[in-house]
Structures are given as C-alpha cells and as structure tokens.
Amino acid sequence: MAGRVCVVTGANRGIGLEVARQLAAAGDTVLLTARDLGKAEKAAAGIGARAWQLDVSDPESAERFGREVGDRHERVDVLVNNAAIHYDTWQRAAGADLTVVREALDTNLLGAWRVTQALLPLLRASRHGRVVNVSSEAGSMASMGSGTPAYAVSKAGLNALTKMLAADLRSERILVNSVCPGWVATDMGGPGGRPVAEGAASVLWAVDLPDGGPTGGFFRDGHPVPW
Numbered sequence: 001m002a003g004r005v006c007v008v009t010g011a012n013r014g015i016g017l018e019v020a021r022q023l024a025a026a027g028d029t030v031l032l033t034a035r036d037l038g039k040a041e042k043a044a045a046g047i048g049a050r051a052w053q054l055d056v057s058d059p060e061s062a063e064r065f066g067r068e069v070g071d072r073h074e075r076v077d078v079l080v081n082n083a084a085i086h087y088d089t090w091q092r093a094a095g096a097d098l099t100v101v102r103e104a105l106d107t108n109l110l111g112a113w114r115v116t117q118a119l120l121p122l123l124r125a126s127r128h129g130r131v132v133n134v135s136s137e138a139g140s141m142a143s144m145g146s147g148t149p150a151y152a153v154s155k156a157g158l159n160a161l162t163k164m165l166a167a168d169l170r171s172e173r174i175l176v177n178s179v180c181p182g183w184v185a186t187d188m189g190g191p192g193g194r195p196v197a198e199g200a201a202s203v204l205w206a207v208d209l210p211d212g213g214p215t216g217g218f219f220r221d222g223h224p225v226p227w
Contacts, residue, residue: 019204024048130174
C-alpha cells in the first residue's frame with residue numbers, strides 16, 4: 001500500500017503526528033496539516049512529511065487547501081480527519097457554554113465535512129480512496145452521558161457523517177469509517193492513557209483496509225464499537 005498520497009489534519013502533535021510518521025516511514029507521501037504553518041513545518045521536518053497550513057474551521061482555508069493539493073497531486077488516496085478541539089471535561093450538558101459547543105462542532109464535525117468535500121475530486125481520482133474520521137467512544141449513543149457535551153455531540157455528529165458519506169461513496173469504491181483510538185496519553189487526552197502508537201495503530205487499521213473492506217462502520221482496534 002506504500003506510495004499513496006495521504007492527508008492528515010491536525011497532525012502537528014499527538015495521534016495525528018504519529019499516524020503521519022508511520023505513513024511517511026512506510027513510503028507514503030504525507031501532507032501534514034495544522035492551523036499554524038510553523039508548527040506543521042516543525043513536525044513535518046522531523047518525519048519526512050510535507051507541511052501545509054489548514055484551518056479546518058475556515059471554509060476559505062479548506063477550499064484553498066483543496067485547490068493547492070490538486071495543483072500538486074493528481075489524487076489523494078487517504079484522508080485522515082484528525083483535527084479536533086474542546087475535550088470539555090469541565091462541562092455538563094444542562095449548563096454547557098454553547099459558544100464552546102459551536103466551536104467544537106465547527107472543527108470536529110463541520111471541519112471534517114468541509115475538508116472531505118474539498119478533497120473529494122482527488123479522492124475520486126484514487127483507485128483506493130480511504131476516509132478515516134478520528135472519532136471517540138464519547139460520541140457513542142450507546143454509552144453517552146452528560147459529560148464532555150461539546151466534544152461528545154460533535155463526535156456523534158461525525159459518526160453520523162461517516163455513515164452518510166459511506167452510503168454516498170460506496171459505489172465509487174471510497175471507504176469511509178469512524179475510528180475510536182481509545183483513551184490515549186496526548187495533550188488532549190491527558191496522562192494515564194494508552195501509548196500514542198497504540199491509538200495510531202487503530203487509525204492505521206482503517207487507512208490500510210483492503211478493497212472490499214468495511215465502510216460506514218465505527219471501530220476501535222479493528223473491532224466494531226456500538227453506535
């Protein structure tokens with residue numbers, strides 16, 4: 001599967017950086033994005049990826065990114081929608097700050113949506129298109145409580161988007177899946193979680209699915225997670 005053109009959003013640190021690192025090490029061309037170009041350049045230089053500025057919450061930034069990638073590459077084989085904000089452990093749904101909720105939705109849900117749309121012509125040009133939405137069990141309706149409301153609702157929305165895009169793109173052989181990397185010891189997840197490489201492996205499982213693999217699913221470590 002080496003030699004692919006792979007886009008990883010929000011990849012200057014954490015799970016995104018580790019996914020980008022492993023893809024680059026495998027011989028893929030990796031477009032590592034971050035809102036801050038300087039941070040993207042620093043991260044990309046350390047792993048042999050290519051740095052790109054992208055603010056997924058900004059429609060103009062996403063459209064420009066799609067055009068620029070199209071100018072340099074004939075296709076995109078893999079899109080990992082990893083960028084996310086506001087793991088709001090300090091909030092409960094009944095009293096949530098809706099400004100925070102709106103910001104989470106704009107990045108975690110709409111950001112993935114707009115970047116996928118911007119890159120869709122290039123994904124369609126691939127023979128093996130893969131879209132991996134980095135989600136969370138916090139967005140599972142089966143186990144959802146009132147905690148982290150902005151994050152949880154945005155990830156539940158992302159899961160819904162996964163199913164809809166998968167249905168739209170199934171006939172075009174583009175596989176679209178949500179992946180929960182688990183509780184990972186990152187800046188967002190905090191200490192005590194599983195190693196970053198283990199969380200990244202869960203994402204890479206979906207990246208590396210063979211043609212004819214599952215689409216429209218929600219997985220962790222290659223196993224289904226209840227919606």
